[in-house]
Every structure is written in structure tokens, then in C-alpha cells.
């Protein structure tokens with residue numbers, strides 16, 4: 222899960238980002254509308270949390286620009302109390318939900334999860350490829366029916382690969398989506414994480430001819446094995 226937060230109030234941004242991290246979301250933060258629009262246009266996010274009152278370019282203008290450019294990433298607006306006109310305009314411009322300040326980060330996370338359920342449909346929240354099953358809402362992974370105890374990062378990585386079985390992802394693509402955007406691509410952090418996932422799956426007892434669901438593609442990256 223990759224979330225973009227566009228919010229200029231540092232205090233709010235800090236507690237929201239901390240909450241996202243705790244939840245296992247990968248998040249990026251912009252503190253003005255110009256950068257926010259830029260990142261939203263290029264960053265391949267699952268959800269955008271967008272404040273309305275922003276320096277540079279206000280949230281409604283960012284939203285309008287994104288929708289006009291055909292960007293359909295789900296957007297949750299953050300509004301000040303009593304900004305009824307803004308909420309109505311936001312929804313009519315294509316926002317998917319809004320949350321009035323002040324709010325609890327737990328509520329924002331619950332709204333994001335509800336929104337993703339709505340947008341992608343209940344079925345897509347359960348991914349099944351071969352013997353591996355993944356639930357995006359409960360964040361549970363099972364292999365041959367047994368729970369695999371993964372960290373948040375390991376979950377995000379396997380989810381990312383699992384969305385497109387058979388497709389090869391480069392290390393840079395994986396880093397951008399599962400780790401922070403500007404992580405050093407020469408690091409072996411992905412390989413270490415993949416090894417840990419493989420070990421955890423293998424420790425359950427392998428039923429499918431000893432093959433790991435994640436294949437290494439020499440010199441390129443990794444792919445999720447097609448069943």
C-alpha cells in the first residue's frame with residue numbers, strides 16, 4: 222500500500238505519517254500543492270490524502286488537475302470544520318471521501334481501507350496465486366492454508382509481486398514501490414527481504430515440489446511464479 226499525503230501543517234503530517242508507518246503503509250509526504258500534484262501525477266500511489274488549504278496550489282485545484290489528466294487514483298480530502306462548500310465541490314470534482322479536521326489517524330486509516338474495498342471490490346482484496354493467498358484488509362498471508370507470519374515490509378513486497386504473476390519486476394521498481402522513493406538502488410535490502418520470505422514459507426512445509434513462489438530472474442529482479 223503506497224499513500225501520498227499532501228498536507229502543509231507539519232504536526233498533522235508527522236502524526237499521520239507515523240500512523241501510516243505503524244500500519245505498514247509506504248508513504249510520501251509533500252507540504253505544498255505544486256509538489257503534491259507533481260508526485261501524484263508520477264508516483265503510482267494506491268491512495269492520495271489531500272488537504273484542501275495548501276500553499277502553492279490548493280487541494281481542489283490539485284484534484285481537478287489530476288482528474289482532468291485522467292488520473293483516477295482514489296483521493297481522500299482533508300477539510301477544516303464547516304467547509305461544507307469545499308466538501309461538496311471536492312466530491313463533485315471526483316474526490317472519493319473526505320475527513321474533517323481534527324481527526325484520529327485510526328479513522329483516516331479505516332477510511333482508506335474502506336475506500337480501497339469500495340474501489341477495487343471485495344474480491345480483489347483477496348489475492349490467490351497457486352498455494353499462496355493474501356488478504357489486503359486483514360494483511361494475512363497463507364501458504365497451503367497455513368498462516369505465514371510476515372512483517373509489514375515483507376507483506377508489501379509479496380503483495381506487489383503477486384499483483385502481476387509472471388511479470389518481472391526490477392529492483393528499482395520494487396524499491397520505489399515497497400521502500401522509500403529515494404532508497405539507494407545498489408543496496409541488497411530486497412534480496413535479504415526475499416530470502417526471509419522464502420524461509421518463512423519453506424518453514425511451513427512445502428507441498429509444491431519444493432519450489433518457492435518467488436523466482437529470481439538473474440541480472441534483472443524478481444517475479445511471482447505463475448501456477
Ligand code: CA
Nearest residue numbers: 229272274275
Ligand atoms: Ca492546510
